Amino acid sequence: MKKYSFCISLIICLLVGNVSVSLNKKENKKRIEFQLNSLFKDHMVLQRDMPIPIWGKAEAGTTVTVKFANSEKSTVVDSNGKWRVNLDALNANFESRTMLITSSINKDVIKISDIVVGDVWICSGQSNMQMGVGGVPEIKALIPTSSNIRSFKVKNTVAFQPQETCDGEWVNEHPNSAVAFSFAYFLQKSANVPVGIILTSWGSSSIEAWMPREMTKTVPHFKTMMDEFDADTNTKNRIKTILEGVKPWARKDDIFLRRQSNILYNAMMHPLIPYACSGLVWYQGERNTQSMHGMPKKPWFSRNSGMLKYGETLKEWVKNYRKSWNNDDMHFMVVMLPGYGKILDSGTDINLESPDSHSWAWMRESQLKVLELPNTSVVNTIDLGHVKNIHPKDKLPIGKRLASLAMNAVLKSGTESYGPIFKKIKTKKNTLVIYFDHAKELKTKDGKAPKAFWLSDDSKKWFPADAKIKGKTIILSTSGLEKPLYVRYAFTGKPTVNLVNGVDLPAYPFRTDTFKP
Template identity: 25%
Template structure:
């Protein structure tokens, strides 16, 4: 058990507190807890807090180093590299013997697993989960989950408790399934201790996990500048962001519903409940935007004393105005917006909320007492539930921009609270399963993913830190004709970002999804594919890291010939001789399905004489049907490749 160490002096039968107790005893950061795993074969970075200027000794299994706490009380030490082993005790003590320690610490390989809900999905929700949980028993596989948290600024420490636990039934059930199955499979032939850190959040976009520096390079300077103002001047930051939001709206529609002068049409809200439950047919299964408006009369005293607007819950994102002035925007939690002085006036005032929802129920609902104007003396003016009116923004079919401080759709917010506190904790590699929330910007995602990998390598002080990327699984109805696909665009960006990186591997999941459920339960096979990629990229296994990948696409006479690498044995098709899902494209989405056959490691597609084929696409849809595999049972993943030209033999 982790325990604090106190310097004590014994006089006769009395135990006296030493001078060390009068000041802050040194502490290990929360990540260095009982049952922790530290990365082998590299210097071990350890940090924590203590008294300013305190001289400290850090010890791991008899290896010691000395360090001094800074003026802010923070300290850091670098222990020598050591091979796999343990258990050890990790200790920090000051000159008087007061300090902190963590027991049962192992040295092995540490993996960081991150992303959105498909990384977050627990073992208990996967196929055969109860059996897997009941049989879990690996004391050398250790698990840690970082609690969800976000902040506009980087945090030095976790604000929620974290703890390590050996992989047993109690720990495994609620742990990330993808992460656990990956580690469990690796342990079959890599017997070193392993630590798995799960830091994931459903619905998060990639930008929330990146640092400000990385996003600056990605062209997010304007929104970052607004984000930086939030701490010092939240009223100005909200107003600035509101201006950007209004400019966006102006590009989609000609009305200004946030204006008090907007006369309608407005309809009485049937109930302060999700709009799907109003009994309004067009909103019964509606995902999109709905405007809410309340006109409220205030006395001169109330108007002068009002300091905060409380809306309670808005599902899932809001942009809010009072008297035509933007006062707040958020994407989670109860809305509490600080109001600028002089905004409210005696008489009629107008509150307008744009609520945007993408999943399940949406709207402005929850306990009525949470919707109020809060006065300086703590009293409140209720926002009459009978006075709200609405209109649906069915004319706008694209997502609005999100405030940069939003939890799952802002900039830097989750990384600041869930990744930054890890500092340079030693890692063997990182797993990344994310992208569903960025399918509207598939082309840009390649640069964002490359930026994330570079950013985290800098964070953790390892320029060659391996990344294992899960390519998005299939979801939705299979296509009946070629067409555009945001999911396919994003998969292509994932594929190309990995191909351009010498220290990255791709796990293809195009056959592991569920057309009805965005959270497929088949995570065991995904874990095995990630472990296979790790064996190749990280541990030097010569076996191909994934399934077949195209290396060249050439037109030779009246055939398109695709050569593949990373093939185990030969290519094969399932459920028939023809390959399903190949498309020949003239330009853009001007494509047709094409019949093709596989032989060895090559695919040949007949092309019509004179047909100008510019690209070949494979499995290009949100939820394509794909049947091209190799002898290892691994699928060829989706791709889009331009067609080169080569004269057929003897044509000269």
């Protein structure tokens, strides 16, 4: 009997022990380390003049308190282990200050040092945004006189699911991007506040690479792309193998990753939401110029919007990001693609000088559609670029124009930041009169007649126009047509232009016809 009692007691002890071990395992599994989102680190810049979200993870039920400047906010961590507070809006401040974040469990304290308050901008896109400062001597020369610029570089990687954190550090120096640095430089000098740049860019990436999966509901071709991706086991396995393999990646693997859809967004943009910022600078589009109508069967990496669908896709992208950040005032500044001589062989006309060829002119028209949304700007680069180099070095004017647009559109400086923009057209006998906005002191840079105007009628044949400036208008005529009806301006891959306003900003390209390409 004693033998049986001993066995029963032993079994009970083992069972109780197993239950205890099992409970401990569950407790360990549920335990969440007290932490902040990866953007909240020493040397960071906080956005001025708007509520500042601070968020992270901790044990459910924990009270978290955030103290910074004169603002103190507390919250209780939810059942998913997530917490967030919104600090009160702050004025710009160059003073280096410290933030304290405390947890009610174990009295844990996280301290973030050397924080300033100013203007924060996200700079994103592909290789022309990524191009380094060292490759542009005029911008490199700005370094000795730059100050109060800080940057956070998001590590280039991908993920199958949206990530909550990313790799990167705030540094007390300029970003290594010619466009982002020159923009920050001139913005800082004009606004006289600290400037923070969050740089998240990757060469060869399409706009679809930076789109969340939920956009399959609003962008039909993106749904097709994601359905294809989900069914492509080989691609997914290759991505997984690359991510788990030796680093740094081989060049072919690096290119393979960055040319995918959605997975750049998951790893390099989603972790930034909802960090308070003035807006986002977007220099991208080259990848989407590989076709007119989009979604060619081959090569696989050309399956994207193409040039004609890009405009509507871009607008949906902006609206989605604003919804994610819960900020309808979030400003988007798009860098227009500059001059480049490539002509697609999809058109009947492959003449570089023709306004009817399938050139980057159609992408620029698509990019300008973003202006149909409020709180958007487009940097005009029609006078820049290189006919044979897709990575032109004339980035300094882009930085200046971005800063001017930001000062005007976001900071309400009242300075002129746009070149002449087409307003309306009138017919007078055998001439056409073009009216512009932003046309004060309309002139040409070289004192010669305005260039790059073309005229047509319903025949769809285009003839170079004779152009004359009259006040804020341009008078157009041509010997090739008795009654011209339509105008195209600077509507070629690499047009030669000279029309500017009083502050030497170039006129924006446009067309008045509705001919289908």
